[in-house]
Amino acid sequence: MSIIQFRDVSFSYHTGECDFPALKNVNLEISPGSFVLICGATGCGKSSLFRALNGLVPHFYEGQFTGQVLVNGKDTRQFSTRDLSLEVGLVFQNPDNQLIAMNVERELAFGPENLGLSREKIIAQVEYALDVVNIQHLRKKSPLELSGGEQQRVAIASVLALNPPILALDEPTANLDPQRALDILAFLSQLKHQGKTILIVEHRLELVLPLVDKMVVMQNGRIAVEGSVEFVLRSQDPAIDALELPPIVELFKYMEKTYPRFSDIPFTVEKASEILFAKKNEGFKV
Amino acid sequence: MIVLDNVSFRYSNDTAWVLKNNSLRIDQGEYIAILGQNGAGKSTLVRLLNGLLRPTQGNVYINGMNTSNSSVAELAREVGLVFQNPDHQLFAQTVRDELQFSVKTLEWSAEKQNNAIKETLTQLDLTLFSDRSPFKLSGGEKRRTSIGTIWVRDPSILILDEPTTGQDAVQKRNLASLLSRLQTYGKTIFLVTHDIEFTIKHCPRVIILKEGQIIGDGPTMKVFSNQRIMSEACLFPPQIIRLIWKLQETHPNLSMPNNPQEFTQSIENFLKNQ
Ligand SMILES: Nc1ncnc2c1ncn2[C@@H]1O[C@H](COP(=O)(O)OP(=O)(O)OP(=O)(O)O)[C@@H](O)[C@H]1O
Ligand SMILES: Nc1ncnc2c1ncn2[C@@H]1O[C@H](COP(=O)(O)OP(=O)(O)OP(=O)(O)O)[C@@H](O)[C@H]1O
Ligand SMILES: [Mg+2]
Ligand SMILES: [Mg+2]
Numbered sequence: 001m002s003i004i005q006f007r008d009v010s011f012s013y014h015t016g017e018c019d020f021p022a023l024k025n026v027n028l029e030i031s032p033g034s035f036v037l038i039c040g041a042t043g044c045g046k047s048s049l050f051r052a053l054n055g056l057v058p059h060f061y062e063g064q065f066t067g068q069v070l071v072n073g074k075d076t077r078q079f080s081t082r083d084l085s086l087e088v089g090l091v092f093q094n095p096d097n098q099l100i101a102m103n104v105e106r107e108l109a110f111g112p113e114n115l116g117l118s119r120e121k122i123i124a125q126v127e128y129a130l131d132v133v134n135i136q137h138l139r140k141k142s143p144l145e146l147s148g149g150e151q152q153r154v155a156i157a158s159v160l161a162l163n164p165p166i167l168a169l170d171e172p173t174a175n176l177d178p179q180r181a182l183d184i185l186a187f188l189s190q191l192k193h194q195g196k197t198i199l200i201v202e203h204r205l206e207l208v209l210p211l212v213d214k215m216v217v218m219q220n221g222r223i224a225v226e227g228s229v230e231f232v233l234r235s236q237d238p239a240i241d242a243l244e245l246p247p248i249v250e251l252f253k254y255m256e257k258t259y260p261r262f263s264d265i266p267f268t269v270e271k272a273s274e275i276l277f278a279k280k281n282e283g284f285k286v
Numbered sequence: 287m288i289v290l291d292n293v294s295f296r297y298s299n300d301t302a303w304v305l306k307n308n309s310l311r312i313d314q315g316e317y318i319a320i321l322g323q324n325g326a327g328k329s330t331l332v333r334l335l336n337g338l339l340r341p342t343q344g345n346v347y348i349n350g351m352n353t354s355n356s357s358v359a360e361l362a363r364e365v366g367l368v369f370q371n372p373d374h375q376l377f378a379q380t381v382r383d384e385l386q387f388s389v390k391t392l393e394w395s396a397e398k399q400n401n402a403i404k405e406t407l408t409q410l411d412l413t414l415f416s417d418r419s420p421f422k423l424s425g426g427e428k429r430r431t432s433i434g435t436i437w438v439r440d441p442s443i444l445i446l447d448e449p450t451t452g453q454d455a456v457q458k459r460n461l462a463s464l465l466s467r468l469q470t471y472g473k474t475i476f477l478v479t480h481d482i483e484f485t486i487k488h489c490p491r492v493i494i495l496k497e498g499q500i501i502g503d504g505p506t507m508k509v510f511s512n513q514r515i516m517s518e519a520c521l522f523p524p525q526i527i528r529l530i531w532k533l534q535e536t537h538p539n540l541s542m543p544n545n546p547q548e549f550t551q552s553i554e555n556f557l558k559n560q
Contacts, residue, residue: 015422041454042426093425093452094373145297148370148448149324171425174451175370177323177480179520203452206483206525244455247483247525247549254550269525273532276556284557 002070003166003197004030004053009067010221011048011057019064022048023057024221026067030214032165035192036199037208037229040218041242046201047093049218050168053199054088055081072165086115089159093170093201099143104135104154107143108161115162129157132187148175156184167191168199173207182207206246209267217243233265248272288312288335288443288474293344295330304330306498307344312476314349314442317469319477319485319506322495323520328478329370331495332445335476337361348443359391366441370448370478372432376420381412381431384420388435406438409464411457425452433461444468445476450484462488486510486524486546494519511542529553 006028012019022045030036038046051057055076058065069076072087101107108129112122130136133153138146143154152175159167167188173181181204188198189211202208209215215232217225217239224239225232232240233249245253246267252275255262261284266272288311295305304327312318320328333339334346337358346353349364369375378384385403394402407413410430415423420431429452436444444465450458465475466488479485485492485506492509494502494516502515509515511527522528526549527542533556534540543552 013422015418042452042457043424047424094371147325147329171452175324175448175480177326177520178482178522180324181480182522203454242454242456244458244483247546248529251550251553255553269528269532272529276533276553277536280557 001032002029003032003072004028004199005068005070006049006052007068007070009052009069010065011052012064013048014062014064022063022221023052026221026223028216028223028226030197030199032197033192033195034197034213035189035211036197036214036216037212038199038201038216038218039203039205039243040224040239044218044239044242045221046218047170048221050090050170050199050201052076053084053166053168054090055079055084056090082114085111085162085164087164088166088168089162089164091156091159091167091169091172093174099151099154099158101143103140103142104146104157105130105139107154108158111158111162125161125163128163129161132160133157133184149177149180152176153180153184165195166197166199170201171203172200173202173204178207185211203244205244205249206267209246209249229267230265233267287314287347287349288476289345289347290334291345291347293334293341293346295327295334295339295342303342304498305334305341308498308500309344310493310500310503312474314474315469315472316491317465317475317489318491318493319479319489320493320495321479321482321485321519321521323497326495326519327498328495329447332367332447332476332478335443335445336365336367338367362439362441363392364441365443365445366436366439368433368436368444368446368449372420372428375432375435376428379419380417381420381423381434382407382416384431384435385438388438392439402438402440406434410434410437411460426454426457429453430457442472443474443476445478447478448480449477450479450481458484482510482521482524486526494521507542507545 006026009023009026011023012021052069059081099107101110108126109122112125130139133156135153138150143151156172173184185207192198209229215229216223217232219239225235225237249265249267252265264275266275290308290310293305293308294303296303322328334341337353340354348361376384378387385406389399389402407416412430412434415427420428433449469475489506492506493500496519501518502509510523516523526546530542540556543549
């Protein structure tokens, strides 16, 4: 059973002058408990796909919507974004658009309060969120006085405070330094192991590839390639050209092309060095 | 030329120092990146360069002008700063208006303005969106628009706060080649970034900032392969450096390539030599 289903979904934004197709005949199935990477060129439709998950598309964005999106069995056209927010927590691409409260603590309490949770429950969720993204020390600060990376973590925490079964994060590490980016990604991977379903748009492939179960590459509103990381990295589809592949992947793609006995595509330094040592020990001749 | 002379900064008297005793000199025509953890003070440092902020102690000189005695307008002719968050930069009805506003304050002929706008739209791959609201663009498109608003003014010092965020590989390559071209025209390019792979490929010099202090400054390969600096600043060295280190553990004769372009060759040598 899939927890998310897109059935032939198309969507065009009304932009005034003309309609702009952002999603074209998208079919996608996501299994519960998986960690899925969505990637592709700028403007290919990644954020639009996420907006379709929690009903922002079509409820808030004007445009033409066809097809069907089912989230935990709920047809997004039939449920309000508030109802859908119980299923999917969406972390927006730009944290600023999300942060509105006086201070971080209030910001995190906002969502749970709106859902009418009990006071104890709200406090517990807020504390949980502050802890997991490591922002206890920022709790009294105004979101406007935070550095870019701090804002990003607050935005992630505000969605975690709702504790939904599905998390969709649109470039959640965009403003984070590498260590913090890795911490967030590792944390998401942990949530996945606790049974959450995670969708992420992420450009830092070197950090995220080792963690994900499935990779979806979009191009011009369509899904161009999807499958396991190895499968996608080997694909000849031109949509792959828009991806910034980690240098190690580039290296091994080159080796594969140049030397017949190279056939692996590792994406971590450890795996790459293992393969190289093994090849060298075999007496590999360049 | 940019000079920081023993610069310290705090946002108010009762808050902690954000920058502590930093001195720095960047010559005209350099292409440089600054890296460091979240909250290290990178964005604060670059806001000191265009006069949005003035040093609490010490002096900042831009092409000889002391920023403490210069107006933001004067400095804006020399220094263009693209903000980390495009929403802080954009406000107009359309992408074209955005660029139009930006050049309006310059004493340029209408023809020069129009040419600059047209060229910027083309170079940043924005022509298709020129009549659209900047707030109805995808994240990457919006960021390119914010770069455009500064780009169009043709400042001699161009500072970009996280310009590669949200850009795909094609746009990054495009940005990289535009920046290199600007550098060949003698512009100073100053990037604030977490994108270590972009930095190693394109920027000859890097500065590492940690908790408001510069702890590393020098040629990029050299700084990035300095384990002490990198771990102190909580940065991971680029993959290629880490892979070479790993191979060196058992093959100490393998040498670090001088630049990323020689990386593949180093690996081939590693496999070849007994
Ligand atoms: N609010 C909007 N109104 C009109 N068109 C829009 C709007 N938002 C996005 N678009 C257009 O829809 C297309 C898909 O945009 P979307 O934001 O989904 O792309 P994306 O893959 O998330 O890109 P990025 O990586 O740059 O964030 C783009 O061509 C974009 O210009
Ligand atoms: N307007 C402000 N008022 C008060 N404090 C601020 C303000 N802007 C930033 N700070 C604080 O100053 C410190 C440095 O912030 P700065 O934005 O310079 O960091 P940064 O290195 O750019 O970080 P990032 O990588 O997250 O963008 C942080 O502790 C931040 O909370
Ligand atoms: Mg997007
Ligand atoms: Mg910053």
